[in-house]
Amino acid sequence: MQDEQQRPERAQASATTSQEALHSTLTAANEPTQASVQAQAPGNEERKGLVATADAQVVDADDDPGKTAKMRVILPAKLPAHSRAAAAQRLSNLPLKAPRGVYYPVAHLLPLAPGWRTRRHIKRKGLRESNARFNEAERKGSRWGFMPLAIIFMAFLVVAASSITLYTALYNSTEQLYGSKVTTLQDILPKDNLKMYDDQGQMIYQMIDNGVQTSVPYSQLSPTLMHATIAIEDQYFWSNPGYDITGIVRAALDDITAHDTVSGASTITQQLIKNTILGQQRTAIRKLQEILLAPDVTRQYTKEQIITMYLNTIYYGDQAYGADAAAQIYFGLEDKPNMPAVKQLDLAQSAMLAGLPQNGDYYNPWLHRDRALNRMKDVLHNMNVQNYITHAQELQAIAEAEQQDFLKPMQVHNDLAVHYSAYTLRELMDKLHLKAGDLSRSGLMVSTALDLAKQNQVLKIAQKHIAENAKIHNMSNSAVVVMNPHDGSLLTLVGNINPNDPKSGAFDVASQGLRQPGSSFKPFIYATAFNKGVSPGDHVQDGPLTINMCCGLPAYRPTNYDMKYHGNITYRYALQNSFNIPAVKLLMQTGVDPALQMALNLGITTYAGVPNYTMVLGSLSVHLTDMVSAYSTFGNSGKHVTPHAITEVRDSLGKVVYRPDMNAKRVISPQLAYLMANVLSDNNSRTFEFGKCSVLYLYSTSQSQCYAGNPGPIRPAAVKTGTSNDFRDNWTVGWTTDYTVGVWSGNNDNSPMFNVTGVDGAAPIWHDTMQLFEQGHPIRNFTNPGGLARRGNDWYIPQK
Structure with missing residues (x-):
């Protein structure tokens, strides 16, 4: 409980x-x-x-x-x-909070400064206003905010479309206008100046009235010059597509800054296009066309071809087109076999030339030495920066360029064979149907049959004999032509013994002068008669002759030059002693027209005068070149080949554009040709007039030894002299089995000489010239072709 x-x-x-x-x-x-x-x-x-x-x-x-x-x-x-x-x-091990109302005896600070509420109010008010404005702008922007962007975008589209359209139109028009030229660029390059060469390839003449240009292949160009040119003109040449964008932008900025065109920024490819296709007009359209065509050129051609075309055609000033011409004009270098002038350039010379294409006349070192030298230093600096050369090489090149003899003038050898060159040019114009103005920059390389060494020797021979006769016979000039009778090539043409005489030296008596040939015209009449069956052994009476003329003209009574009659003689004897009366009788027998036609068929192309009985005495004026051509027909067994100085003509690319027709045309029989050679080479028949050892006889010893009975080996030669009235003209024309030589002697003004005949005036020059050309050739006699018959002691041509 x-x-x-x-x-x-x-x-x-x-x-x-x-x-x-x-x-x-x-x-x-x-x-x-x-x-x-x-x-x-x-x-x-x-x-x-x-x-x-x-x-x-x-x-x-x-x-x-x-x-x-x-x-x-x-x-x-x-x-x-x-x-x-x-x-x-x-984490929750925190001390308990102190109960409210607990006082700590320490100083207390206000958590916020005084007036913070006022400032917060103002700030919030401003924020509200700002938000209101933003909201208003956003509200309006929803309707109008994208409009400017749309307009800008549309404008961009319009500009872009217009640009594309313009580019397409410009590209199409450029391709249409110039596309074909890109494909044939090598064919439309500026041509070289015409050049002429002798039979050994030595230049004897070049036309320089419109500038000098010589194209060389890539392998013959100077590498140093290429490096210098690329360094100053187009640093990225080997890699760019033909144009340089950075260079174009830089040039545009320079032009805008200067308010003018001060910088081109053209690559080497563009410059080539400008010089060969578009022209020199400086406009924006032309610049755009350069850029459009540059890739096409780069695709069509290799870089080696482009740099070769550029260096062969670019203008270097002082009428020098191309690097080879510039090397000649500024440094006196000359083209040699397999070594053109451009390949001989050293660093200093290359740098000087590389600076000239920008403006050849402005930087011309002959006229503006300091300006050209400063430009050269820029080139060398660029080469150094781009590792083409060292600084030491740069300084050495500058030192060389500062020497007084750094520049040397070009050697133009147009006086080596003045009359031969002039004859060749006339032949060239005739055969190619060109005018003189078309030849200068035609790019033609003309090879001739000229033997320059012998031409110079012949000139000296003629000068020597004319000097001997100048005072005695009033003789001042001579012309000599040597021809190969078998192919028609002119080996020598001396038109005047004083080619540099400012008064008369330019006149070419051999091919331009019309002179009376005297008795040297008789072989054409005798050939006409022999062709009709007359034998050189037939007899004719050399006696007084009277020819009655028609229409009231006085009778014509020809006489012999010695004013004598020689009785009954053979035609061989009459022709070799140049008796006039037998020749006139023979012309009366053959007829004037047939005899003239024989002369024309043999090679006489031009004559002045009236053909009649006097023409057997040389009354028709003819060219020495025609007489040599006609006699060459005898020397070529009756076949005629048109005489020519040209053997071949090539263009700048090496293509053959012309060769002469050397096909022989038979105009008389071989029997007649041999008969004429047999008669005109008979030294015994002309002994009466000219003597046993005259200069018409090509013995190999001296004249005195010949008269002493020791002529040495004898080279058979058929030859005939001629003397016009009043001793105005002396002629000797003859041939061997190898050559035909014709000589005229007289005065430029056609004034009479004093008592000098062809055997004394022209024949010595003929003799020495023939001996000169025959050196080293075997002695050969004229060959009987057969078909001849004997009448008495002489030959004749049987008639069918």
């Missing part, structure tokens, strides 16, 4: 104890040591010594009236102090 009365008090005490234990447990929760709570309850000994924790759960007896109040204690898991779970439990 007592226990029942004390149960509520124990329960209450137990509850109180449990609450205190719980509070203590909560305060020391998750501590490393656990708080122990002694639960003492009367009559309930089993609860003594129990431990309560923060997780203890209390069951109140009031909640279950029929049971004794019990407390269940749940112990937390024991965790390692370093584990994450233990650390998480320790």
Whole structure:
């Protein structure tokens, strides 16, 4: 009973104890040591010594009236102090907050400065206004904000479309206008100036009135010049597509800054296009066309071909087109076999030339030495920067260029064979149907048959003999022509012994002068008669002759030059001693027209005068070249080959454009040709007039030895002299089995000489010239072709 009365008090005490234990447990929760709570309850000994924790759960007896109040204690898991779970439990180990109203005796600061509410109000007000303006702008922008962007975008599209359209139109028009020229660029390059060469390949003449240009292949170009040109004109030549974008932009900025065109930025390819296709007009369209065509040229041609075309045609000033011409004009270098002038350039010369294409006349070193030298230094600097040369080489080149003799004038050798060159040009114009103005830059390379060494010797021979006769016979000039009768090639043509005489030296008597041939025309009449069956051994009476003329003209009475008659003589004797009366009688027998036609068939192309009986005495004026051509027909067994100085003509690419027709045309029989050679080489028949050892006789010793009976080996030669009235003209024309030589001597003004005949005036020149050309040739006699018959002691041509 007592226990029942004390149960509520124990329960209450137990509850109180449990609450205190719980509070203590909560305060020391998750501590490393656990708080122990002694639960003492009367009559309930089993609860003594129990431990309560923060997780203890209390069951109140009031909640279950029929049971004794019990407390269940749940112990937390024991965790390692370093584990994450233990650390998480320790997060709540915070001190209890102090109860409100507790005063700490320390100084207190205001958390906010005074007036912060006012400032916050103003700030919020401004923020509201800013938001309002932004919202308004956003509202309006939803309707109008994208319009400017749309306009700009549309404008961009219009500009882009227009640009593409213009580019396409310009590209198409450029291709249409110039596309074919790109394909044939090598054919439309500026042509070289015409050049003429002798039979050994030595240049004897070049036309320089429209500039000098000599194209050479890539292998013959100077590598140093190429490096210098690329360094100053187009640094990225080997890799660019024909144009340089960075250079174009730079040039555009320079032009805009200067308000003028001051920079071109043209690559080597563009410059080539400008010079050969588009022209020199400086416009934006032309520049765009350059850029459009440059890739086409780069695709069509290799870089080696492009640089070759460029260096062969670019203008270097002072009428020098191309690097080879510039090397000649500025440094006096000359083209040699397999070594053109351009390949002989050193570094200093190459750098000087590389600076000229920008403006050849402005930097012309002959006229502006300092300006050209400064430009050269720029070239050398670029070469150094681009690792083509060293600094030492740069300084050495500058030192060389500063020497006084650095520049040397070009040697033009157009006086080597003045009249031969002029004759060749006339022949060229006739055969190719060109005008003189078309030849200068035709690019033609003309090879001739000229033997320049012998031509110079012949000139000296003629000058020597004319000097000997000048005072005695009033003789001042001579012309000599040497021809190969078998192919018609003119080996020598001396038109005047004073080719450099400013008054008369330019006149070519041999091919331009019309002179009376005297008795040297007689073989054409005799050939006409022999062809009709007359024999050289037939007799004719050399006596007085009167020919009545028609139409009231006085009678014609020919006389011999010695004013004598020689009686009954043979035609052979009459021809070899150049008697006139037998020749006139023979012409009367053959007829004037047939005899003239014989002369024309043999090679006479032009004559002046009236053909009549006097023409057998040489009254018709003819060219020396025609007389040599006609006599060559005799020397070529009756076959005529048109005389020619040209042997071959090639263009700048080496293609043959002309060769002369050397096909022989038979105009007389071999029998007639041999008969004429047999008569005109008969030295015994002409002894009466000319002597046994005259200059018409090709003996191999001196004249005195010949007269002493020792002529040495004799070279057969058929030859005829001629003298016109008043001794105005001396002629000697003859041939051997190898050559035909014709000589004229007289005065340029056609004034009379003093008592000199062909054997004294022209024959000595003929003799020495023939001997000169025959040196080293075997002695051969004229060959009888057969078909001739004998009448008496002489030959004749049987008539069918």
